[in-house]
Amino acid sequence: DQQVKQNSPSLSVQEGRISILNCDYTNSMFDYFLWYKKYPAEGPTFLISISSIKDKNEDGRFTVFLNKSAKHLSLHIVPSQPGDSAVYFCAARTYSGGGADGLTFGKGTHLIIQP
Amino acid sequence: NAGVTQTPKFQVLKTGQSMTLQCAQDMNHEYMSWYRQDPGMGLRLIHYSVGAGITDQGEVPNGYNVSRSTTEDFPLRLLSAAPSQTSVYFCASRGDLVPGELFFGEGSRLTVL
Numbered sequence: 001d002q003q004v005k006q007n008s009p010s011l012s013v014q015e016g017r018i019s020i021l022n023c024d025y026t027n028s029m030f031d032y033f034l035w036y037k038k039y040p041a042e043g044p045t046f047l048i049s050i051s052s053i054k055d056k057n058e059d060g061r062f063t064v065f066l067n068k069s070a071k072h073l074s075l076h077i078v079p080s081q082p083g084d085s086a087v088y089f090c091a092a093r094t095y096s097g098g099g100a101d102g103l104t105f106g107k108g109t110h111l112i113i114q115p
Numbered sequence: 116n117a118g119v120t121q122t123p124k125f126q127v128l129k130t131g132q133s134m135t136l137q138c139a140q141d142m143n144h145e146y147m148s149w150y151r152q153d154p155g156m157g158l159r160l161i162h163y164s165v166g167a168g169i170t171d172q173g174e175v176p177n178g179y180n181v182s183r184s185t186t187e188d189f190p191l192r193l194l195s196a197a198p199s200q201t202s203v204y205f206c207a208s209r210g211d212l213v214p215g216e217l218f219f220g221e222g223s224r225l226t227v228l
Contacts, residue, residue, distance in 0.1 A: 009155075031214075032214045032215045034213075034215050034216065036217075041221070041222070042221055042222070043119070043205050043207075043219030043220050043221050043222055044158070044205070044217075044219050045219070046213065046216045046217065046218075049213055049214070049215065049216070051214075089157065089158065091158075091215065093214060093215035095214075099145060099146055099165040099166070100163070100165055100171065101214075101215070102148075102160060102163065102173070103160075103215055103217065105150075105157040105158040105159075106157055107155060107156060107157040108157055
């Protein structure tokens with residue numbers, strides 16, 4: 001039972017255009033949502049997050065939107081640059097107290113920025 | 116500024132062999148964890164620790180052991196390797212500023228023949 005779903009395994013976008021990566025979830029108990037970026041042969045790195053009580057968070061070229069009623073979030077990258085080509089993982093946090101809260105990851109979307 | 120360091124980066128084992136993947140962090144983080152990444156499966160939690168002396172199972176713990184004797188180190192042991200454990204393993208520690216933010220190592224690619 002996949003609680004965090006990224007339904008697009010890959011996405012190709014032209015340089016300078018907007019990239020939109022989507023993520024759906026099923027667990028209403030998730031309280032934070034995070035996006036990680038991963039280059040080949042490297043570990044994932046944190047990109048941006050949003051609290052479940054917000055509907056938008058922006059950091060430079062990156063904006064995350066959260067639609068709680070639809071259990072859907074999206075990552076917008078504007079404008080897309082060649083260095084954005086990577087695998088993007090959506091992750092959701094379940095707060096359980098005592099420091100044991102864990103992340104559930106989606107399967108990832110491979111973003112390819114075309115010159 | 117080393118962050119999270121994993122060794123080895125690559126390892127080939129035969130079925131039944133044992134080995135330990137090492138993980139060390141220099142950020143004084145209490146929480147550490149191990150994930151495995153398989154094609155089309157995303158990242159799955161194997162084991163985690165909320166502090167020295169405390170460990171617990173994640174989503175896919177079978178075949179793996181962990182211990183946490185110090186804040187810095189969190190080794191992952193495979194007692195009897197199986198081909199199903201062929202994967203890329205990531206160690207991560209969690210910071211205190213952003214809820215849920217993990218700092219990952221570069222990964223260890225393990226092949227079990």
